[in-house]
Amino acid sequence: MKVLLFKIGAIGDTLMTTPLIRQLRKNFKNATIDYLIGKHSYRVLEGNKHLDNIIKFDEKIFFEKDFKEWIKLIFKIRKRDYDVIFVLDKHWIFNLTAFLFGIEKRIGFDRCGEGKFLTYKVPYFGRKHEIFYYLDLLRGLGIEPNYEDWEMEIFLNEKDLEFAERFWNENNLNDKVVVGICPGGARNIGVGDDDLRRWDIEKYKELIKKLKERGFEVLLIGGKTDKEIEDEILKEVKCVSAIGKTSLKESAALLKKCDVVVCNDSGPMHLAAAVNKKVVSIFGPTHPSEKAPLHKKSKYIWKQVGCNPCYDLWGRCPNPCPYKKKCTDKIEVEELLNIIINTVSQ
Template sequence: MPEPHVLVRLSSFGDVLLTTGVVNYWYKTSRLQFHIVTKENFACIFENHPGVKSIIPITQKNLNCFNWWKFCHRLKQEYPSSPLIDLHVNLRTALLRHVWSDKIYSYSKMSLYRRLFAKTRLSLFRQKLLSKNVPQRYISALSKITPSPAELTPKIFLKKNEISHAAEKLQLIGAGSEHIAIHPYATHPAKTWTKDKWQQFISFIENQGYEWLIIGQDKRPLFPGKNKDLTNKTSIRETGAVLSHCKALITGDSGPMHLASAVGTRVVSLFGPTSKEWGFYPAGLNDCILKTRLKCSPCSLHGKSKSTCHHECINSISFDQVIKALKTD
């Protein structure tokens, strides 16, 4: 077996999830294993992963400038003969690269092309960005050949007891394999419908004969007190296990979108101010992205919108479009 590599991706939820398929690909093709450095909130994502040798969780205290400097030196001393793969590429990880004594690998975020496309909307820059999604960009750190997006979809390795426990939980609330999971939340409000619209949508799909349940984390659950609203009631891995029993997930551009992909559940994703060009899209063979192309779109990398924006991009996606996507295999 080759020497395990140290791989760094600290955050965010979706970005960390996108590394799991890349790690799985490297493990399957080269038998490479990795010491994963990530924020403690996301460490559980890598549990039971065959490509993961160890998980090194980073606390908020570690991220303090002086503490991070000490951590970098301690990590170098602990893994003196391990190559470093930086899949975060920011000032903090540049510090780690600076002190590292073995080989260092990194990747291009295509930041210049993202800025140029955001400013000009020119097809030249669009095509360059669409040539590789984020996992394909990640894999360029070590691999000269670029696999297809479907070969690099996220992968979480659930344990049998996690899957069976989720099945029991769903049985208790009267949910099963034909249920549609819905994630109606977003870090930035512009990336999803309003809560009123989600409630209207759920009434709409109920009339179409669909069964549903809610997943995610939010201060204001969509249907507080209802059994089928699992908001704030499941951990990351528990949510993944619940999703593994569902027919599909409907969501905005979000972390749970990648979590569903990681357990093999079909995704129907609503894209508003963000865009497929940024590379953070679900890439399963049966996944579907719904997007209204406007002159002002995309207007944001992470989903923040201007105060003058009326959110036409997300609000123009109709209920009928979502139902049609659900029916399309």
């Protein structure tokens, strides 16, 4: 049997599909299992021992409605002659694309009637963790999901782990309690959400100062797009920073070594949760029941203020926020600090 998983990307969303990949492999040890994914996010799957092939495509085909490249992709996949496809995005265009791939069995989500090109549909209403929604798709092949086997996976190699060890040595972190902070992220390609899921930078500064006063070391982690945030923080607070200096998997290796990680509701949050059981996440417009890390030692903070959650089933929310992000603004430094301290001590 030849199986294809199909997702446009987003690092966090892709990581949440890894329990599905693992359970597919457990049930179909001799199947060919390939993953078709946007080139922005494919690295999170590199080295995944449960996959046979990773096939990359340009997400702009869909975001910019490039009909010519879309047709090329369709004919490319048709030639590979798959038996089953798991459509992991919810928009009807991906279901139609799967139909045009010529794959007989098409398993995916029916979000308010958008599943008409599928042969097996899982109704999608939100308010359940995305990992469990992905696992529900297994029933399309007659498999009962194991909801206790939910941990996300990213496969780090020796080079990634050696990088983290070297970084710890070079920055004298070995004898310190290290709080990893990911102050950025929360921006998906093709989605302009105007930083709605980010906690205020001034509060991050205050948090870092209070952590340093209590003897913690702080390590900033993030990508090149977070450099402006790094500059703002380092103007006022001295701490170690790896922002913009690491690959995706090097960042994961650093997150793995932290005693606790603090994140916005973002891709880095899921990356941290894939390698670290102590993640403190900050939620605002999204309901935490849908995406918060599932480890018992992980915690989240969320203030229900009347207008949130405002992300709808289509991932849309008011932009700009008419209430000036009061859901995240209500989260105070002291209460987050207490959660961090309690999480470290567990």
